[in-house]
Amino acid sequence: MDPVIVVGAGPVGLTLSLALARHDVPCVLLDEGPGKDEQRPARTAVLRDDTAQLVQRLTGTPLTEAGVGTRWTGWRAQRRKQLVQQVTFDDADPSPVHLAQHSLTAALRDAIAKETLVKVSVDSRVDGIEQERSGLTVRTRGPKGTWWRGSYLVGCDGPRSTVRKLLDIRFPGRTAVERHAVAALRTELPWAGEALLHRMPPWRLSGSEVTGRPLADGVWRLDWLLPPRNELVTPEALVARVHETLTGWNGGTTPPYELIDTGVHTVHHRLARRWRVGRAFLAGDAAHLLGALGTQGLDEGLRDAENLAWKLAHVWHHGPSDELLASYQTERRALVAARLRAADQSLPALRGSGGLRAYVPGTTRGHDALLTDGHLGRGPLGAPGTHAGSPLTPAPFPESVPVGTPVGALAVDVRVTAEDGSFVRLRERLGLDHLIVLLVAPGTGVWERRHWAGAGIMPRLTAAVAALPCRAELLVTESYPRAAAHTVLLIRPDGHLVAAFNGVQPGALYAAADIALGGAGEATETSDAG
Numbered sequence: 311m312d313p314v315i316v317v318g319a320g321p322v323g324l325t326l327s328l329a330l331a332r333h334d335v336p337c338v339l340l341d342e343g344p345g346k347d348e349q350r351p352a353r354t355a356v357l358r359d360d361t362a363q364l365v366q367r368l369t370g371t372p373l374t375e376a377g378v379g380t381r382w383t384g385w386r387a388q389r390r391k392q393l394v395q396q397v398t399f400d401d402a403d404p405s406p407v408h409l410a411q412h413s414l415t416a417a418l419r420d421a422i423a424k425e426t427l428v429k430v431s432v433d434s435r436v437d438g439i440e441q442e443r444s445g446l447t448v449r450t451r452g453p454k455g456t457w458w459r460g461s462y463l464v465g466c467d468g469p470r471s472t473v474r475k476l477l478d479i480r481f482p483g484r485t486a487v488e489r490h491a492v493a494a495l496r497t498e499l500p501w502a503g504e505a506l507l508h509r510m511p512p513w514r515l516s517g518s519e520v521t522g523r524p525l526a527d528g529v530w531r532l533d534w535l536l537p538p539r540n541e542l543v544t545p546e547a548l549v550a551r552v553h554e555t556l557t558g559w560n561g562g563t564t565p566p567y568e569l570i571d572t573g574v575h576t577v578h579h580r581l582a583r584r585w586r587v588g589r590a591f592l593a594g595d596a597a598h599l600l601g602a603l604g605t606q607g608l609d610e611g612l613r614d615a616e617n618l619a620w621k622l623a624h625v626w627h628h629g630p631s632d633e634l635l636a637s638y639q640t641e642r643r644a645l646v647a648a649r650l651r652a653a654d655q656s657l658p659a660l661r662g663s664g665g666l667r668a669y670v671p672g673t674t675r676g677h678d679a680l681l682t683d684g685h686l687g688r689g690p691l692g693a694p695g696t697h698a699g700s701p702l703t704p705a706p707f708p709e710s711v712p713v714g715t716p717v718g719a720l721a722v723d724v725r726v727t728a729e730d731g732s733f734v735r736l737r738e739r740l741g742l743d744h745l746i747v748l749l750v751a752p753g754t755g756v757w758e759r760r761h762w763a764g765a766g767i768m769p770r771l772t773a774a775v776a777a778l779p780c781r782a783e784l785l786v787t788e789s790y791p792r793a794a795a796h797t798v799l800l801i802r803p804d805g806h807l808v809a810a811f812n813g814v815q816p817g818a819l820y821a822a823a824d825i826a827l828g829g830a831g832e833a834t835e836t837s838d839a840g
Contacts, residue, residue, distance in 0.1 A: 311421040311430070311446050313337050314622055315460035317436050317473050319345070320357070320410065321608060322594030323466035324418035328368040333623030333743045338458055339422070342467070345432040347412045347419075349493035352571035354607045355411050356523070356529050358687035360694065360805070362407035363737050364616055365414065374496040378417055379409030379581040380526045383503035385686060390510050394678050397686070406687055408505075408523055408531075410494075411608070431458075439463065439476045445554060447465035462622055463590040464716045466615075469578070471596035477587045483580030483650075485656070488602045489536040490575045491543045493552055495568035496528050498727045499559055506559075507604075507681055508675045513558045515551050521604075521685070522559075529570065536574075538661075548572050571735060577601040579650055585639040593618060602653045603660060605691055606686030608648055613694070616741070617642050620803035623743050624827060628780065634828030637702045645695035652690040656680055667681045694720050697806055704808065704825040709815040713799065714791025715807045721799065726785040727754060736785070737805065743825055744781040745808075747771070750793045754786050767796060767814050774816040778823045802826055 314330055316323050319341035327339045357365065362379070364391040366372055373379040382405040387395035399405035422428050431454055438449035448458045465808025474481060499506075499522065503808040506522040534551055548568070557564045585592045594611030601607045618638050626630050636687070660677050683689030697703050697718035706717075716719055723737045726748065739746060749771060754762055760769065775784045790799065793810065800822050802809040809822040 311626055312459050312461040314626070315340065315446075315448050315458055315463045317448075317465045318467035318471075318594075318596070319343065319415075319430070319462065320466060320468060320594065321414050321418065322611040322615050323464075324415060324422060325365065325368060326464060326466060326593060326619055327428045328418060328421055328425065329615055329619035329741060331422075331621060332368060332741055333627075334427070335623045335626045336427045337431075338431065338460065340434040340436060340448070340458070341430060341432045342435045342452075343432065345419075345430065347415045349410075349412045349665050350571055350573070351410050351525070351529060351601070351720075352492045352531060352573045353406060353411045354523075354525065355414060356606050356685070356687075357407045357409070357609050357612070358606075358692070358694065359404045359406065360723070360737065361609050361612050362661075363723075364612060364741070365417070367738065367741055369417045371417045371421070373407050373409060373414075373417070376417070377526050378413045379407040380503075380524055381405045381407055382502075382524060383640060384505075385682060386504055386506045387682055388506065388508045389678065390512055395647065395682060406523055407824055410525065436467070436472050436476070439590060441475070441590065443525065446589050461589070462624060464618065465590065465592045465596045466594045466611075466624075467596055469580070469595045469599055471592065472594055474582060474596050477584075477590055477592075479587065479592070480583045481580050482605045483578060483599065484585070484654075485578050486540075486576050487653075488577040488661075489541075489578045490533040490577075491536055491548055491551060491600060492534075492573045492575050493548060493569060494525070494529055494571040495532065495533045495552065495558065495567045495569045496557075497530060497565050498528070499556075499565075505685070507678070507685065508559075509681075511555070511558060513554050515547075515554045516558070520555055521554075533575070543574050545572070558656060566800065579654065581643070581647055581650060582598065586635065591618060597643070598650075600646065600650055600653065603656060603691055604681055604686075605649060606687070609687070610649070613645075614642050616804045620741070620743065624780070627743060631828040633701060636829065637700055641697045641700045641702075644699070648695060649691065653684075656691070662731050702802075702808075702826050702828065707809065707811070707815075707818040707822070709811045709818040711794070711797060711810050711812045713793040713797060713807075713810045717807055717809060719807060720731045720805050721801050721807050722791055724787045724790055726787045728785060729783065736787070736801075738783060739783060740803060740805045742783075742803060744783050744803065745778065745826065746785050746803075747775050747778075747782050747819070748790070748795040748799040748801060749784070749786045750788075750790045750795060750799070751786050752788050752795050754788060770816075771798065771814045774814055774819055777818055778817065779829065780823065780827055782823065800826065
């Protein structure tokens, strides 16, 4: 079969290309640029823990250990001179990873350079797409202008997406929802390693809100919320903001600092009407724009890539499944739309002034908590959504049991025993072209796998897994939140829980796996033979 064509070599296109290669799917990455990225320290990304682990899994680069990004030790929310909220991060509640976007793309490009299944074509701008029943053809212009033949196409080419325009997909929404003056600087602040949201700082130039977030190597990114009017931010005005803010945070003394980069960040909210036309798809900023109230559009774009990669891989290896491909838009567009609605509903209260909200007791603290959720990837503004309403999520079976993870949500990253007997984290086994069957078996963590692999219910479960409609990996864990012994969990390649059963239930397990792959979910006689 022809390779998948990925248009756009930003973080989303690079991530999707690597994810497809990990699924043993060849792809062509069309890069409009020269294959290098401008270094802009003030242009950063905040990745939730599971999204950062996705990047690390694909690149083999621990983002924090390699000095690419950093984790915060804590989070502070301050109003005027009062500390109103404080969060301390630890292994059980890890912080997001904050890194410069060019550092992220560099790590992804380095990994792609070693990947034989990804062909990168630089200076290649798409200007034509022709679809047929058996595939599609893409025309590029430029020094390497030519025709490319592919099985599927994914437009990851940003907010001005050429692919979206060629597919005639509308991109409605709101322009300039928020504007921020941004600076990256090297300095020392009183809260070493802690990110800070300061609302209503008692200084003349800093406006209604300023955020300070640490990066690697002693660098900080500072953001000042600008008023709604189209205020011109001159270099002199920005330096004045920096000086005043640092002085205010350091008790009236200005610490030494090195100003590295500056800019103005404008947030738009837009959502493409469709994310798929035939064999062509949209992902990342080509499909959606968001970012108000601390939310992170890039994080959502990487989730698009993870969701789509395993589905394209499955149809590439095993044949077409329209239900499986259609679920990409159903799942991802619904979650991003919910995120946009939550932000749009919160904006009037959080960014308004005076009026009723000034007299409603307790609302200000609630506003601080809501903003914290957006910045930390929690709550309605930032938490990973669930696919409970997805066509790939089966209705409860009679054999189903509840566990600590709702069906359709991301599974908890527990320690598991792999088939080779090694102990790994569950997320290390994601991103491959197979489902995961996870057995909860207390006590197995203290014995080598060979001692219990043929005991108890393991032989029957092994037979049931072998009879599934696609390849699946059987893992074992000592415990899972709110799951009893011998609970069996079925998990998708992107980590979302499909179903949980009480013990070995071959028929229900087969039916759930079939639905997760876009089938009708009918158990076969073979599947009940375990």
